[in-house]
Amino acid sequence: MALSKDFLWGGATAANQAEGGVLEGGRGLSNVDLLPTGPDRSKIAAGELEMLEWQEGYYYPAKAAIDMYHRYMEDIELFAELGFKVYRMSLSWSRIFPNGDDNEPNEEGLAFYEGIFKKLKEHGIEPLVTIAHFDVPVHLIKTYGGWKNRQLVDFYTQYATTVLTRFKEYVTYWLTINEINILLHQPFVGGGIIFKEGDNRQEIKYQAAHHQLVASALVTKAAHAINPENKVGCMLAGGSHYPYTCRPEDYQEAINRDREGYFFIDVQARGKYPNYALKKFEREGLNIQMAEDDAEILAASPVDFVTFSYYCSRTVSGTPEDYAQATGNLFPSIKNEYLPSTEWGWQIDPLGLRNSLNQLYDRYQKPLFIVENGLGAIDEPDENGYVADDYRIDYLRKHIQAFKDAVEIDGVELLGYTTWGCIDLVAASTGQMSKRYGFVYVDRDDEGNGTLNRTKKKSFDWYKKVIASNGEQL
Ligand code: BG6
Numbered sequence: 001m002a003l004s005k006d007f008l009w010g011g012a013t014a015a016n017q018a019e020g021g022v023l024e025g026g027r028g029l030s031n032v033d034l035l036p037t038g039p040d041r042s043k044i045a046a047g048e049l050e051m052l053e054w055q056e057g058y059y060y061p062a063k064a065a066i067d068m069y070h071r072y073m074e075d076i077e078l079f080a081e082l083g084f085k086v087y088r089m090s091l092s093w094s095r096i097f098p099n100g101d102d103n104e105p106n107e108e109g110l111a112f113y114e115g116i117f118k119k120l121k122e123h124g125i126e127p128l129v130t131i132a133h134f135d136v137p138v139h140l141i142k143t144y145g146g147w148k149n150r151q152l153v154d155f156y157t158q159y160a161t162t163v164l165t166r167f168k169e170y171v172t173y174w175l176t177i178n179e180i181n182i183l184l185h186q187p188f189v190g191g192g193i194i195f196k197e198g199d200n201r202q203e204i205k206y207q208a209a210h211h212q213l214v215a216s217a218l219v220t221k222a223a224h225a226i227n228p229e230n231k232v233g234c235m236l237a238g239g240s241h242y243p244y245t246c247r248p249e250d251y252q253e254a255i256n257r258d259r260e261g262y263f264f265i266d267v268q269a270r271g272k273y274p275n276y277a278l279k280k281f282e283r284e285g286l287n288i289q290m291a292e293d294d295a296e297i298l299a300a301s302p303v304d305f306v307t308f309s310y311y312c313s314r315t316v317s318g319t320p321e322d323y324a325q326a327t328g329n330l331f332p333s334i335k336n337e338y339l340p341s342t343e344w345g346w347q348i349d350p351l352g353l354r355n356s357l358n359q360l361y362d363r364y365q366k367p368l369f370i371v372e373n374g375l376g377a378i379d380e381p382d383e384n385g386y387v388a389d390d391y392r393i394d395y396l397r398k399h400i401q402a403f404k405d406a407v408e409i410d411g412v413e414l415l416g417y418t419t420w421g422c423i424d425l426v427a428a429s430t431g432q433m434s435k436r437y438g439f440v441y442v443d444r445d446d447e448g449n450g451t452l453n454r455t456k457k458k459s460f461d462w463y464k465k466v467i468a469s470n471g472e473q474l
Helices: 040-045 068-082 107-122 138-144 151-166 180-184 187-191 201-226 248-270 275-283 294-300 320-325 350-364 390-408 458-468
Strands: 008-012 086-090 126-132 173-177 231-237 241-243 305-309 314-316 368-372 414-420 440-442 454-456
Touching: 008 068, 008 126, 008 368, 040 187, 068 107, 068 454, 068 458, 086 414, 107 126, 107 151, 126 151, 138 151, 151 201, 173 201, 180 187, 180 201, 180 231, 180 248, 187 201, 201 231, 201 248, 201 294, 231 248, 231 368, 241 248, 248 275, 248 314, 248 350, 305 350, 350 368, 350 390, 390 414, 390 458
Parallel strands: 008 086, 008 414, 086 126, 126 173, 173 231, 231 305, 241 314, 305 368, 368 414
Antiparallel strands: 440 454
């Protein structure tokens, strides 16, 4: 079975990493606007250091990002030239509800996105819209403490219902929350959470997770009611865990680490808490407040499809000493000697993508969608500004072959594939521009210098052929 002729080929970006224009058009401040480059970024992202205002002495790359706010027409023209069938993007919550708890949405923010959807429609490109991609209005953090507060369920539902209604004629593919499991690793990024001394951090994180899961189910229900054609997906930061050795303890650790992520998708796709999570809450004394009808809400509205990001696999061990060899991943991982690494220490593993697809399909039996994949690398433009990024082509070629094998040999149901950062944008983990993923080079550096001009890389023509041949010409 070859890829279906309706296979959705495309690329992905997120508002906070691409738009800029953070105080334009009536937009309010959001958590991700306050992540600077430099050593404090990871502490802020983890909720260990408070940053709720812009401060002197820091550089905040999201302020201007790649200025898609003013340049989306040009960017969408490039996506159309690539032959995109789908463009994954996110909406900025604080562009639509500047404070998050406003009574009325910001019309200018809605009009901005309507402009994007009209332009996509003109080119026959299907939008795949993430409602919240690392995005919490700062006012909701200052006033309510972010997602640890149950009231966020209402604010998020109001925001989501507004966009579902307003953009009904343009969008049918929706994702509720980007990489929902990031909440456990970067609680400020994933949930606008800042810890205080003495907090029970695990309890706060799982309480916030519960609120997001309930909100996601409510929005899935609303989406189906607003337009029965709507298809709603969940989104996992994917990449399976390998046991470092065949010691049973290492295998057990790999299962447990996979479950940290699957926990969210188990609830969103199956509609109820898995037993291993309930047992964990009990064992660790985590007191998670659940309202009386929450179980019913979760059960009533599982997602229609399961999406995930995939960059690398990870290797874990039951023995702490083995971590002496750990690599630079957000999720602690031991260096896997069988795999090469990127310049940022992410281990390149195309077969891991095929295996992940199989694991997810076996587990959920729902259509899948790879909504992020790609190589973050340093590009060196020549004197004409051209980047010969054969390394990126090589990475993508192998990963595309791997998902084709999952579909054609293993029979996995896959709706589409959007590469991450189809145009260069700000890296989420480091805030760097120099960690580039795009088919289109953006002239901007890590300090905010550059013309912001767009130039096609070698991979641009390559991906165009891949799409035109429906993945036959790699
Ligand atoms: C995912 C996110 O974590 O990975 C994206 O959904 C992010 O927002 C991407 O950009 C790649 O990570 P990074 O740190 O290289 O940008």
